[in-house]
Amino acid sequence: MGSRYFRDLNYTLTNEDTLLERNLLPDACAHAWVVCGSGGRVLPLLKRGLRRLTVVDLSFPQLALCELRLALLRSLEHTDYLRFFSYPGVPGLSPEDRESVFMDLELRPASRRFLDDRLRSAGFRSPLLEGRWERTFIGFSKLARVILGSDRIERLFACTGPAEQAELIRREWSGLRWKALIALTGNARTFNSLLYSGDFPTNNTGIGYVDYYSRAFERLFAQGPVRENFFLQLTLLGELRFSCGLPPEADPDIYLEAREVLNGLELEWVEGDLVNGLERTGGVDFVSLSNVASYFKPPVEQEFLQRVGKGLLPGARVVLRHYLHRPEGLVRDGFRDITRDFDGPIGRERMQMYEIEVLERMPA
Numbered sequence: 001m002g003s004r005y006f007r008d009l010n011y012t013l014t015n016e017d018t019l020l021e022r023n024l025l026p027d028a029c030a031h032a033w034v035v036c037g038s039g040g041r042v043l044p045l046l047k048r049g050l051r052r053l054t055v056v057d058l059s060f061p062q063l064a065l066c067e068l069r070l071a072l073l074r075s076l077e078h079t080d081y082l083r084f085f086s087y088p089g090v091p092g093l094s095p096e097d098r099e100s101v102f103m104d105l106e107l108r109p110a111s112r113r114f115l116d117d118r119l120r121s122a123g124f125r126s127p128l129l130e131g132r133w134e135r136t137f138i139g140f141s142k143l144a145r146v147i148l149g150s151d152r153i154e155r156l157f158a159c160t161g162p163a164e165q166a167e168l169i170r171r172e173w174s175g176l177r178w179k180a181l182i183a184l185t186g187n188a189r190t191f192n193s194l195l196y197s198g199d200f201p202t203n204n205t206g207i208g209y210v211d212y213y214s215r216a217f218e219r220l221f222a223q224g225p226v227r228e229n230f231f232l233q234l235t236l237l238g239e240l241r242f243s244c245g246l247p248p249e250a251d252p253d254i255y256l257e258a259r260e261v262l263n264g265l266e267l268e269w270v271e272g273d274l275v276n277g278l279e280r281t282g283g284v285d286f287v288s289l290s291n292v293a294s295y296f297k298p299p300v301e302q303e304f305l306q307r308v309g310k311g312l313l314p315g316a317r318v319v320l321r322h323y324l325h326r327p328e329g330l331v332r333d334g335f336r337d338i339t340r341d342f343d344g345p346i347g348r349e350r351m352q353m354y355e356i357e358v359l360e361r362m363p364a
Contacts, residue, residue: 011037012127013040019044019349021041022047024286025317026285029047031054031283031285032045032052035288040069043070044248044249046073047257055269056269056277064111067107067108068107071107073259075101075104085127088243092126102119102124134234138239141237143184143185156172157233160227169221183210217352223350227244230247231350278311285315291323293320296327301329305330312361317358319356320359322356337359338360
């Protein structure tokens with residue numbers, strides 16, 4: 001796995017819709033292992049029945065940002081949490097008020113030092129869109145306005161019904177400009193230069209980049225009004241503008257349940273490799289690997305499931321997100337593919353950039 005990409009603050013919003021993993025999390029989950037990311041993929045998994053959670057990442061900055069989110073969850077009511085991150089629909093906190101909230105949080109010393117430095121250097125503006133991934137897609141939105149035209153984008157986000165949107169897309173979003181935008185931005189050279197530092201996954205899907213991203217956007221456009229999708233807001237508007245389409249952590253019901261669960265949760269932080277960590281533990285019944293496996297190199301690419309399986313209980317679920325690259329030669333002995341049982345939630349996932357696979361640990 002490339003270290004240059006994963007040892008920085010790459011994500012500050014979320015690059016996945018973890019409503020999917022929330023639906024896949026067993027109702028009574030004794031112990032879950034979750035790849036951290038920004039922490040925005042962790043908070044929605046704080047679901048009643050969860051007793052122990054291990055949050056793992058190669059990047060300490062990502063773990064610190066997740067710790068910030070959970071500290072805010074403990075301390076703030078839902079509306080104030082949204083205000084801290086300047087989510088749309090509520091007035092954001094002033095830098096002075098954001099600093100005041102931050103200074104009152106309970107954080108581990110190393111996390112506080114890192115976060116204090118980052119927030120202070122940014123003038124205590126909201127960190128929500130400060131990651132390399134978020135900045136990359138804000139740049140994509142600027143290019144989209146140049147190639148497609150701002151009016152065309154604004155008309156798309158003005159649509160409030162599926163029929164109106166479908167007709168607009170058929171009329172204005174199926175031509176050469178849209179294909180040119182995908183071709184210009186959706187390729188390994190562009191992403192490596194802007195984001196991945198040479199660690200962009202090798203495409204082994206059997207289809208080209210343009211087709212891969214075009215199909216993903218077609219699925220997203222078919223889900224409903226684009227204003228209800230946080231990823232499409234970021235990608236085409238360069239901001240989160242509509243409160244009807246925000247990541248799961250902003251949902252008031254999910255937030256309240258997460259806050260309740262966090263109070264009684266056994267929480268562990270692991271800075272390091274998930275495969276090595278799970279290999280040395282036990283009693284785990286849920287693993288959310290994000291798209292980490294897309295970056296594995298041989299022999300880990302082939303053997304990681306067998307190593308992870310040593311820490312799993314019979315019936316444990318493993319959720320894999322493959323981004324452009326499925327692990328080649330992966331040994332799946334001891335696991336049953338149950339992906340088709342979740343076609344509905346997978347089809348509703350609001351990123352559609354991943355091939356999602358759900359595996360179940362079989363009894364020995």
